[in-house]
Amino acid sequence: MSSIIEINNLNKSFGDVQAVKDLSFQVREGELFAFLGVNGAGKSTTINIMCGQLKKDNGSVIIDGRDLDKNLISIKRELGVVFQNSVLDSALSVYDNLQSRAALYGILGLEFKNRLSQLAVLLGFEDLLKRTIGKLSGGQRRRIDVARALFHRPKILILDEPTTGLDPQTRRILWDVISDLRKKENMTVFLTTHYMEEATDADFVVILDNGKIAAEGTPLELKNKYTGDYITIYGVSEDKVKKLGYEYEHIRDAFRLSVPDTKSATGLIVNNPELFNDYEITKGKMDDVFLAVTGKKLVGGTEK
C-alpha cells in the first residue's frame, strides 16, 4: 500500500505556544488511521493544516502525491470532513443543505439527485430529506453530516470525534457504513476519537502529546509495548492468587492479574496448572496504552 498522506517535520505555533512540533507520519491508502491525543495535543491544528484552513510554519504536507502548498484546491476535492460539531445550516432542510454543499464540488442536477438517493439509502435518511436540520436528533444530524462529507466521493474521510455524544446504535450504524465504504471504495479514514475501542479497530495509531508523537504503531504493537496482559482466574481463593506474586484485583467471582506480557502469562500457567482450570487471557486495552503513553498510569506494577 502506498502512502496517501505524508507529513514531514510539520511545525505550527500560535504566539509562544508551539501547537505542533516537528511532526512526521504517514497514512497508507485505504487504512483506518487513528490520531489520538488529549484536547490541546495538536490534533485539530494538524487536521486544519491538512485541510488548508491553517497556514503551517514549516514542514511539508503531501496528500495523494500532491504538495499542499501547490495544489490546495485539487487536494480539497479528495478530502471529506465530519466535524466534531455539526456545521450544517440548522434553518434549512436536509435536501437544501446537501444541495448547497454538493454544488461546492460541482455536483448539480441529475448527478446530485442520484448521489443523494444512494447516500440516503446507505445512511437511512430517505424520510428525513424535507425535515429541517435543526429539528433532527443528534444521531440523525450526524448521518447527514457523514452524507455531506461523502457526497463528492472523497479519497480521504477525516472524522473529527464523529461519534461523541451518539447512542451506541447510531455509532454502530455509522461505523458499519464507513467500514463498508473503506472496503468497497478503498477510502482512507483519518480518525480522531475519545472512544478508545474505536481506535482498537484502526490499522495504525499515532498518539500525540504536547504537539509531538508520543507513540505510534498498530494497536497490537502498542498494546504489546505499552501494556501488559491480564489473566482472569475463576474459582480460586485469594490466598493462592496472592502467592503468585503479581498485582491483582478482585472482580465479583474472579481475580484479575496483571502480567507484563503473554510470555509471562504462559509461564505462570505452566508453573501453576492446579490454579488454571477456568481462566482467560486478554491483552491490555487502548485506554491503557493511551494512559501509559501519556505517563499517567501504572501498568503491571511499573511506571511507564
Next chain:
Amino acid sequence: MKVFLILVKRNIKLFFKDKGMFFTSLVTPGILLILYATFLGKIYRDSFLSSLPAEFTLSDKIIDGLVGGQLMSSILAVSCVTVAFCSNFLMVQDKVNGTIKDLRMSPVKQSELSFSYYTATFVSTLIICLAATAICLIYIAFAGWYLSTADVILLLLDVFLLVLFGTALSSIINMFLSTQGQLSAVGTIISAGYGFICGAYMPVYTFSEGLRRIIMFLPGTYGTSLIRNHSIGGVLEEIQSQGVNTEIINSIKDSLDCNLYFFENKVDISSMYVILTVCIVVLIIAYILVNSLRNRVQEV
C-alpha cells in the same frame, strides 16, 4: 456560475428562514412606524403647517400626502441600510457556528464565497425594500397621491442605490466581526443609531450646526435626501401651484432635508447621485481589496 447561484440561494433562504435575523432587520422601520403613529406624524404635520403663511389653507389630502411622503422616505432610507446589515450578519453567523469552515473545506474559491454573501444580501435587502416601497406607495395612494411616473422611477432608483450602499457598507464592517457579541453590538448600534444619523427620525436640519456638518460627510444622508426629494417633490409642486411662493417652498425643503448644504454650498440632486455612486464604487473596491488581502493571509 451555477455554484455561485446555489450559494446565493442558500444565503437568501437562510436569511428569510432565520426568524431572528429577519425580524431584527425590521426593528428600525418598526420603531419608525410606532414613533410616527404615536407622535412623529403630529410633529411633522405641525411643523409643516407652522411653516406656511397664516392665511394660507391646504386640503387634508395635500397635508396627508406630504406627511405620508416624509414617513415613506424615512422608512425606506433606514430599511435600505439596516436590512442590509441584518441580512449580511449571515456572514458572521457562518463564522460563529463554524459553517464557514465547512464551506472553505470545499474547492470553491474564497472570492466566490465572499461575492455570494454580497449578492445574497443585496437581493434579500432589495426584495424587502421593494416590498416596503410598494406598501408605502399604496399608503400614499390613499393618503394623497402627488407622485409623477418619473418620481416613482427615481424613487426606485434611489432605493436600488441605497441598497447597494447598505450592502457594501455592511459587507466591509461585517467582514471584521467573528463573535456573537460583536454581531449583537453592531446590530444594536445600527438599529438604534442609523435612523438618527441619516435624518430618518428627525431631519438633519433640526440638528446643531456642528453635528449637521459632521453628518454631511456621511453618504447615507444624501441617499435619504434623494428618497425624500422624490417622495414629496410632487406634493411641494402642488403646494407651489396653489400660490405658495418659492421662498416658502425652499424653506420647507430645507426643513425636510430635501435641500442639503455642505459648508453653506447647496448640494444639487445630480451631485447627490454622484456622491452616492462614487461612495458605492469605493466601498465595493475596498471590500474586494480587503477580501483578497485577508484571503492571501489565510491561504496556505
